[in-house]
Amino acid sequence: MCPGPNDIADRVLRAMIRPATAPGSPEFQEVFEQVHERLAQVFQTSNQVITVPGSGRTGLESAILSVLEPGDPTLTITAGYFGSMAIRIITNAGGKADEISFPWGEPLDLERIEEKIAQGGYKLVTMVHNETSSGALYQEAGAVARMAHQHGALFLLDAISSLGGAPLPTDEWEVDLCVSCSHKAMASPIGHGYVAVSDRAWSVMEQRKEPCRSTFFNLLNWKAQPSEEAVGGRTHRRPQVVFSSVHVYYALHEALQMILEEGVEQRWNRHRINAQAFREGIQALGLKPLAKPEIASPTVTCIPLPEGIRPADFLQKLRAEHGIYTTRGLGPYRENAIRIGHMGVTAIPRCILHTLYAMESVLASFGYPVSPGAAVSRAGQVYAEAQQHQPEIGAVP
Numbered sequence: 001m002c003p004g005p006n007d008i009a010d011r012v013l014r015a016m017i018r019p020a021t022a023p024g025s026p027e028f029q030e031v032f033e034q035v036h037e038r039l040a041q042v043f044q045t046s047n048q049v050i051t052v053p054g055s056g057r058t059g060l061e062s063a064i065l066s067v068l069e070p071g072d073p074t075l076t077i078t079a080g081y082f083g084s085m086a087i088r089i090i091t092n093a094g095g096k097a098d099e100i101s102f103p104w105g106e107p108l109d110l111e112r113i114e115e116k117i118a119q120g121g122y123k124l125v126t127m128v129h130n131e132t133s134s135g136a137l138y139q140e141a142g143a144v145a146r147m148a149h150q151h152g153a154l155f156l157l158d159a160i161s162s163l164g165g166a167p168l169p170t171d172e173w174e175v176d177l178c179v180s181c182s183h184k185a186m187a188s189p190i191g192h193g194y195v196a197v198s199d200r201a202w203s204v205m206e207q208r209k210e211p212c213r214s215t216f217f218n219l220l221n222w223k224a225q226p227s228e229e230a231v232g233g234r235t236h237r238r239p240q241v242v243f244s245s246v247h248v249y250y251a252l253h254e255a256l257q258m259i260l261e262e263g264v265e266q267r268w269n270r271h272r273i274n275a276q277a278f279r280e281g282i283q284a285l286g287l288k289p290l291a292k293p294e295i296a297s298p299t300v301t302c303i304p305l306p307e308g309i310r311p312a313d314f315l316q317k318l319r320a321e322h323g324i325y326t327t328r329g330l331g332p333y334r335e336n337a338i339r340i341g342h343m344g345v346t347a348i349p350r351c352i353l354h355t356l357y358a359m360e361s362v363l364a365s366f367g368y369p370v371s372p373g374a375a376v377s378r379a380g381q382v383y384a385e386a387q388q389h390q391p392e393i394g395a396v397p
Helices: 010-015 026-043 056-067 084-092 110-120 141-150 199-206 246-262 264-284 311-322 349-365 374-387
Strands: 048-053 073-078 096-101 124-128 154-158 177-181 192-197 225-231 234-237 300-304 337-341
Touching: 010 246, 026 048, 026 192, 026 234, 026 246, 048 056, 056 084, 056 124, 056 154, 056 177, 056 192, 056 199, 073 084, 073 110, 084 096, 084 154, 096 110, 110 141, 124 141, 141 154, 154 199, 246 264, 264 300, 264 349, 264 374, 311 337, 311 349, 349 374
Parallel strands: 073 096, 073 124, 124 154, 154 177
Antiparallel strands: 048 192, 177 192, 225 234, 300 337
16 A cells, blocks of 8 residues: 555556567557557647656656756745655756745645746746645646746646546646656556656757757657658657667556556546545544645545654554555654555555554554544445445456
8 A cells, every 4th residue: 555656457467478579669669659649548638748767756857857958947836745856856957946835735825826936937837736745636736837837937747646546637737747657546567757748848848048968868859750651540650769678568558458448537536435435434543634635635645643653663563464565754744654555456445444454453552542443434434425426436447
């Protein structure tokens, strides 16, 4: 129940049990093209999506390096640990990073953000869609994108832990650089960062005064180019700037097939209902999620522990006695909170109910007063209510 990297479905693992194909072969190029076409469907975009070998952080770095030039002013909206990742990349690239911060787990103040953007003359505005450190989802991204565009800035959205688990209307929100990865709610092996690139962002890259200081992270080098002849009805061909494991692409191809078989909206609903069951279950134990209910994430929950219970001790018992691995809090919550991921193949009742039972057991072992069965019972009520409207909430294709 880790907030990432997450569990992988057997179907996805089996997809890798096949001979390797040469990355430059027509057979693999077809897989490569299909992967990107399917990713665009999950991103809900008509823009080109690029897969960069590595992880979400390489996707984030490639997006920033491709549009940023030394001295360019930027604004990053932070409300947790991972917002600051963009600031580190921008600073190392020679940009001038500005920040507007909000308390962890609290809603954003759009008026403050708009005022800040209006005053700054920024080239790029960045924010995190789903803050894995606090368990908060910020669906105001579309409004922030509009503010950025009104003042001449590009908008970058870090959707690393939300793609495939939460609504992400990339085109509707007019996101210029939407970044994600394979190993969280997408439920595929770690190996790629993704960037969906708008026409506005391509134009900025093409009009740079100085060349991008990276060869392999320069997204222009990954841009699809016209084909000499149409193949499979495609008039453009995506270049493979760096060869990466073909087996990771086989896995991603299958993971995307599973998502599309389930249906993107059905998948969002499954995550939402299982997250609700988990949160209401832990509240029945007397625990309280860090994020406010109105912005609670469908893929991860951060839970402050009762006073006197150390996260390291709690997590050790959770793993040793119940076979559940997850991670502690980050930043100011490192020594008093844990994080539970309910994304991809773990966003199902079996995993949620097992985790709630295990947490109740571990809490009781530390002398914390619990009402036996309360967490599982409350989650069961959530499922019963949901199944009246959505019978397949527990199904993973």
